[in-house]
Amino acid sequence: MSYTLDQRQLDRIEEILKTELVDNGVRCVFLIDMAGNIVTNLDNGEKQHDIYSLAALAAGNFGAVSAMAKIIGENEFSLLFHKGTKENIHFNKITTEFLLITIFGNDISLGFLRLKVAESVDRLKKILEPLAASAS
Amino acid sequence: MAFINLKSKVIQVKIVYYGPGRGGKTTNLEYIYRRLQQRIQAEMVTIKTHGDRTLFFDFLPFDIGLINGYHIKIQIYTVPGQVKYNATRRLVLRGVDGVVFVADAMTVRREKNIQALRNLQENLAIYKKNLAALPLVMQYNKMDLAEQGIPLLGTEVLEHDLNRELRAPHFPASASRGTNVVATLKKIISLSVAAVRKEFL
Numbered sequence: 001m002s003y004t005l006d007q008r009q010l011d012r013i014e015e016i017l018k019t020e021l022v023d024n025g026v027r028c029v030f031l032i033d034m035a036g037n038i039v040t041n042l043d044n045g046e047k048q049h050d051i052y053s054l055a056a057l058a059a060g061n062f063g064a065v066s067a068m069a070k071i072i073g074e075n076e077f078s079l080l081f082h083k084g085t086k087e088n089i090h091f092n093k094i095t096t097e098f099l100l101i102t103i104f105g106n107d108i109s110l111g112f113l114r115l116k117v118a119e120s121v122d123r124l125k126k127i128l129e130p131l132a133a134s135a136s
Numbered sequence: 137m138a139f140i141n142l143k144s145k146v147i148q149v150k151i152v153y154y155g156p157g158r159g160g161k162t163t164n165l166e167y168i169y170r171r172l173q174q175r176i177q178a179e180m181v182t183i184k185t186h187g188d189r190t191l192f193f194d195f196l197p198f199d200i201g202l203i204n205g206y207h208i209k210i211q212i213y214t215v216p217g218q219v220k221y222n223a224t225r226r227l228v229l230r231g232v233d234g235v236v237f238v239a240d241a242m243t244v245r246r247e248k249n250i251q252a253l254r255n256l257q258e259n260l261a262i263y264k265k266n267l268a269a270l271p272l273v274m275q276y277n278k279m280d281l282a283e284q285g286i287p288l289l290g291t292e293v294l295e296h297d298l299n300r301e302l303r304a305p306h307f308p309a310s311a312s313r314g315t316n317v318v319a320t321l322k323k324i325i326s327l328s329v330a331a332v333r334k335e336f337l
């Protein structure tokens with residue numbers, strides 16, 4: 001799938017990620033496609049990560065887990081969560097082509113994060129779903 | 137599927153090194169990483185087995201500067217060459233913009249090259265892509281082994297086996313010594329960026 005996002009769409013995506021996630025305490029959030037490209041990324045300015053490597057690995061990781069899901073008869077696992085001692089990472093599929101990744105500390109509960117991610121995903125779908133329909 | 141960010145003016149181009157197991161795909165990337173270290177800010181990412189074979193992929197991102205006002209970010213991937221890892225090869229091919237096929241010039245690997253090329257075509261078909269229409273460079277690796285008396289396939293044989301219909305640019309190479317590694321990379325970057333420009337800019 002080839003797709004292009006214009007400035008207005010990217011501004012809206014960033015506004016959603018900022019108000020729903022970064023303003024609520026998420027350290028870092030990425031919107032990536034399943035090929036490992038970064039569509040947009042925002043952080044709270046505390047830490048800089050190697051975002052391109054992270055996106056490539058995240059897309060690969062999500063793809064691997066989706067393949068595992070099919071082997072055990074599930075269509076997919078739509079979200080993944082990895083827990084660390086200080087940092088945690090959460091993956092949520094938005095559409096077949098896009099993935100939302102959040103990195104957050106222990107000051108946010110997983111339940112609250114999942115709620116905020118779910119709200120963001122609903123809003124992002126409205127922008128990203130028409131792309132899949134019009135893509136070549 | 138290059139991704140173009142019109143806001144930050146960044147184009148991400150995905151190039152995949154494909155080929156039979158132990159053919160030298162990772163060695164190509166390691167050489168590029170060493171040679172271009174000043175220009176590459178990120179670390180090379182590799183996911184290997186304990187036996188030092190590529191398990192998932194290697195990944196190397198770097199910038200090549202501005203074209204038409206857009207920052208071009210090249211993302212190079214290798215696939216695991218071993219036959220059993222086809223599911224991961226398929227994942228890495230998703231959204232590919234250009235392919236380097238690294239063939240092993242050793243005579244004993246002739247059949248493996250042909251199988252790997254066929255496998256590439258099958259896996260691209262899943263994404264409705266055709267190798268003939270995709271930027272492609274053939275690299276005939278391990279040419280330095282001739283010095284040690286190891287029987288090698290000549291370029292003509294490799295061209296006949298792999299490239300008689302595709303007619304892609306080809307390079308005899310030695311990834312371990314770095315011969316034609318950068319030439320291969322430059323060629324696939326120029327073909328891939330030209331294809332992206334034609335499609336989007």
